Amino acid sequence: MRDPRPTDQPPSEGLVTPPVTPPAAAPTGIDGFRLLPDHLDAAAQRAVLAAVESIVEAAPYDRFVMPGSGRSFSIDMTNAGALGWVADRSSYRYSPTHLRTGRPWPPIPPILLDLWRTLTGYPADPECCLVNLYRGTGAKLGLHRDEDEEVFDAPILNLSLGDTAVFRLGGRRRTDPTRGFLVKSGTAMVFGGESRVFYHGVDRIIPGSGTVVPGGGRINLTLRRVTKPA
Numbered sequence: 046m047r048d049p050r051p052t053d054q055p056p057s058e059g060l061v062t063p064p065v066t067p068p069a070a071a072p073t074g075i076d077g078f079r080l081l082p083d084h085l086d087a088a089a090q091r092a093v094l095a096a097v098e099s100i101v102e103a104a105p106y107d108r109f110v111m112p113g114s115g116r117s118f119s120i121d122m123t124n125a126g127a128l129g130w131v132a133d134r135s136s137y138r139y140s141p142t143h144l145r146t147g148r149p150w151p152p153i154p155p156i157l158l159d160l161w162r163t164l165t166g167y168p169a170d171p172e173c174c175l176v177n178l179y180r181g182t183g184a185k186l187g188l189h190r191d192e193d194e195e196v197f198d199a200p201i202l203n204l205s206l207g208d209t210a211v212f213r214l215g216g217r218r219r220t221d222p223t224r225g226f227l228v229k230s231g232t233a234m235v236f237g238g239e240s241r242v243f244y245h246g247v248d249r250i251i252p253g254s255g256t257v258v259p260g261g262g263r264i265n266l267t268l269r270r271v272t273k274p275a
């Protein structure tokens with residue numbers, strides 16, 4: 046499936062920014078969606094952070110630009126895994142190498158593979174662990190859905206460290222109603238079943254609300270299966 050987004054409208058910025066309603070109760074009853082606050086206790090958060098630091102050492106953060114407009118994202122990104130999600134003036138896509146260093150992405154650390162296996166139950170490992178760093182009041186990720194993958198039967202696993210995010214979850218269509226809710230450090234979210242293709246984004250973070258990330262901010266990990274398992 047190809048990315049149907051207009052080329053000047055990135056997955057993370059400049060898209061429909063719904064009115065910021067007060068964060069509501071966490072959503073329940075959505076097919077395949079699981080919200081697991083406190084899934085990672087303090088020790089597990091520190092261990093995941095160490096894994097992220099090892100990724101960033103091998104594959105430094107980039108500030109991608111959006112196809113078409115060339116506007117910058119407001120968050121930094123890097124990847125682990127055989128395929129990293131990247132964006133530049135030409136497209137959103139998966140790449141086996143870091144756009145700037147040209148090196149392969151580091152492998153997905155074992156602690157993250159364990160979390161994927163336990164929480165998704167999918168019979169193959171993820172190929173991409175996208176690392177997003179949100180820092181400051183302008184950091185956000187516009188409403189989008191993950192659709193650059195070749196397979197959609199694998200859930201997406203989302204892990205949060207650091208500052209609380211005001212997360213936004215919609216439905217299958219961009220125009221479906223959305224709801225905002227808070228996602229704090231240690232939360233795991235699984236987007237399986239129907240929710241795999243639901244629109245979602247991050248309206249903003251609440252700077253200073255978390256203590257886990259050195260220098261402040263929020264780190265989000267998104268683990269995805271990209272290709273059909275052999």
Ligand SMILES: O=C(O)CCC(=O)C(=O)O
Nearest residue numbers: 175177203246247265267
């Ligand atoms: O930061 C988040 O929780 C959402 C990340 C996301 O939706 C993405 O990277 O596609």
